[in-house]
Amino acid sequence: METRDAISLLSKIRDKVNRFIISEMEKSGIDDIATSHGDIFYALFNESRLTMAEISNKIHKDKSTVTALVEKLVRLGYVTKERDTNDARIVYVNLTDKGRELEPNFESISNKLLNVFYSNISEKEQKDLLIILKKIYGNF
Secondary structure (H helix, E strand, O other): OOHHHHHHHHHHHHHHHHHHHHHHHHHOOOOOOOHHHHHHHHHHHHOOEEEHHHHHHHHOOOHHHHHHHHHHHHHOOOEEEEEOOOOOOOEEEEEOHHHHOOHHHHHHHHHHHHHHHOOOOOHHHHHHHHHHHHHHHHOO
Protein backbone atom coordinates (compact mmCIF):
# COMPACT_ATOMS: atom_id res chain seq x y z
CA MET A 1 0.00 0.00 0.00
CA GLU A 2 1.28 3.44 -0.90
CA THR A 3 0.64 6.79 0.77
CA ARG A 4 -1.51 7.79 -2.20
CA ASP A 5 -3.97 5.05 -1.16
CA ALA A 6 -4.90 6.95 2.03
CA ILE A 7 -7.90 8.75 0.51
CA SER A 8 -9.30 5.55 -0.96
CA LEU A 9 -8.80 3.80 2.37
CA LEU A 10 -10.57 6.61 4.25
CA SER A 11 -13.49 6.31 1.86
CA LYS A 12 -13.68 2.55 2.36
CA ILE A 13 -13.54 2.99 6.15
CA ARG A 14 -16.37 5.52 5.96
CA ASP A 15 -18.49 3.05 3.96
CA LYS A 16 -17.83 0.28 6.47
CA VAL A 17 -18.62 2.55 9.41
CA ASN A 18 -21.94 3.55 7.81
CA ARG A 19 -22.84 -0.10 7.15
CA PHE A 20 -21.97 -0.96 10.77
CA ILE A 21 -24.14 1.88 12.10
CA ILE A 22 -27.07 0.92 9.86
CA SER A 23 -26.82 -2.70 10.95
CA GLU A 24 -26.75 -1.73 14.64
CA MET A 25 -29.67 0.68 14.17
CA GLU A 26 -31.71 -2.09 12.55
CA LYS A 27 -30.88 -4.43 15.44
CA SER A 28 -32.19 -1.74 17.79
CA GLY A 29 -35.39 -1.38 15.76
CA ILE A 30 -34.42 2.01 14.34
CA ASP A 31 -35.26 1.74 10.66
CA ASP A 32 -36.94 5.01 9.79
CA ILE A 33 -33.96 7.38 9.93
CA ALA A 34 -30.62 7.56 8.15
CA THR A 35 -27.12 7.84 9.55
CA SER A 36 -27.12 11.45 8.32
CA HIS A 37 -29.61 12.26 11.09
CA GLY A 38 -27.18 11.11 13.78
CA ASP A 39 -25.31 14.40 14.08
CA ILE A 40 -28.57 16.26 14.65
CA PHE A 41 -29.61 13.86 17.38
CA TYR A 42 -26.22 14.14 19.10
CA ALA A 43 -26.41 17.93 19.01
CA LEU A 44 -29.90 17.82 20.54
CA PHE A 45 -28.95 15.20 23.12
CA ASN A 46 -26.39 17.71 24.43
CA GLU A 47 -28.67 20.76 24.20
CA SER A 48 -32.33 19.90 23.88
CA ARG A 49 -33.25 23.19 22.17
CA LEU A 50 -31.20 24.62 19.31
CA THR A 51 -31.86 26.94 16.40
CA MET A 52 -31.50 25.63 12.88
CA ALA A 53 -28.42 27.86 12.48
CA GLU A 54 -26.86 26.43 15.66
CA ILE A 55 -27.42 22.89 14.42
CA SER A 56 -25.94 23.80 11.06
CA ASN A 57 -22.82 25.20 12.73
CA LYS A 58 -22.44 22.32 15.17
CA ILE A 59 -22.69 19.58 12.55
CA HIS A 60 -20.89 21.47 9.76
CA LYS A 61 -23.67 21.12 7.20
CA ASP A 62 -25.34 23.90 5.24
CA LYS A 63 -28.70 25.18 6.41
CA SER A 64 -30.65 23.75 3.47
CA THR A 65 -29.35 20.24 4.24
CA VAL A 66 -30.18 20.64 7.93
CA THR A 67 -33.65 21.90 7.04
CA ALA A 68 -34.38 18.81 4.93
CA LEU A 69 -33.05 16.46 7.62
CA VAL A 70 -35.01 18.21 10.39
CA GLU A 71 -38.22 18.20 8.32
CA LYS A 72 -38.06 14.41 8.10
CA LEU A 73 -37.47 14.15 11.85
CA VAL A 74 -40.51 16.39 12.42
CA ARG A 75 -42.67 14.17 10.17
CA LEU A 76 -41.49 11.09 12.11
CA GLY A 77 -42.23 12.72 15.48
CA TYR A 78 -38.65 12.84 16.78
CA VAL A 79 -38.40 16.64 16.96
CA THR A 80 -40.61 19.70 16.91
CA LYS A 81 -39.96 23.11 15.41
CA GLU A 82 -41.09 26.43 16.81
CA ARG A 83 -40.57 30.00 15.67
CA ASP A 84 -39.03 32.57 17.98
CA THR A 85 -41.72 34.89 19.33
CA ASN A 86 -39.56 37.99 18.78
CA ASP A 87 -37.94 37.07 15.45
CA ALA A 88 -39.92 34.84 13.09
CA ARG A 89 -36.74 34.10 11.09
CA ILE A 90 -35.39 32.05 13.99
CA VAL A 91 -36.61 28.47 14.21
CA TYR A 92 -35.94 26.33 17.28
CA VAL A 93 -35.69 22.56 17.11
CA ASN A 94 -36.58 20.48 20.17
CA LEU A 95 -36.45 16.77 20.85
CA THR A 96 -39.75 15.08 21.57
CA ASP A 97 -40.04 12.27 24.10
CA LYS A 98 -39.80 9.87 21.16
CA GLY A 99 -36.55 11.52 20.07
CA ARG A 100 -35.11 11.53 23.59
CA GLU A 101 -35.86 7.79 23.88
CA LEU A 102 -33.27 7.11 21.15
CA GLU A 103 -30.38 8.41 23.27
CA PRO A 104 -29.52 5.10 25.01
CA ASN A 105 -29.58 3.28 21.66
CA PHE A 106 -27.34 5.89 20.04
CA GLU A 107 -24.93 5.72 22.97
CA SER A 108 -24.78 1.92 22.77
CA ILE A 109 -24.20 1.97 19.00
CA SER A 110 -21.52 4.62 19.44
CA ASN A 111 -19.71 2.57 22.06
CA LYS A 112 -19.83 -0.58 19.91
CA LEU A 113 -18.54 1.37 16.92
CA LEU A 114 -15.66 2.88 18.87
CA ASN A 115 -14.70 -0.53 20.26
CA VAL A 116 -14.50 -1.95 16.74
CA PHE A 117 -12.85 1.15 15.29
CA TYR A 118 -10.06 1.24 17.86
CA SER A 119 -9.65 -2.52 18.27
CA ASN A 120 -5.92 -3.41 18.39
CA ILE A 121 -4.91 0.27 18.35
CA SER A 122 -2.93 1.63 21.29
CA GLU A 123 -3.97 4.78 23.14
CA LYS A 124 -0.95 6.60 21.71
CA GLU A 125 -1.85 5.51 18.18
CA GLN A 126 -5.43 6.73 18.76
CA LYS A 127 -4.17 10.16 19.82
CA ASP A 128 -1.70 10.29 16.91
CA LEU A 129 -4.45 9.35 14.46
CA LEU A 130 -6.68 12.12 15.74
CA ILE A 131 -3.87 14.68 15.44
CA ILE A 132 -3.18 13.62 11.86
CA LEU A 133 -6.85 13.59 10.87
CA LYS A 134 -7.34 17.09 12.31
CA LYS A 135 -4.38 18.33 10.29
CA ILE A 136 -5.77 16.81 7.11
CA TYR A 137 -9.23 18.26 7.85
CA GLY A 138 -7.62 21.66 8.33
CA ASN A 139 -6.01 21.43 4.91
CA PHE A 140 -9.42 21.85 3.32
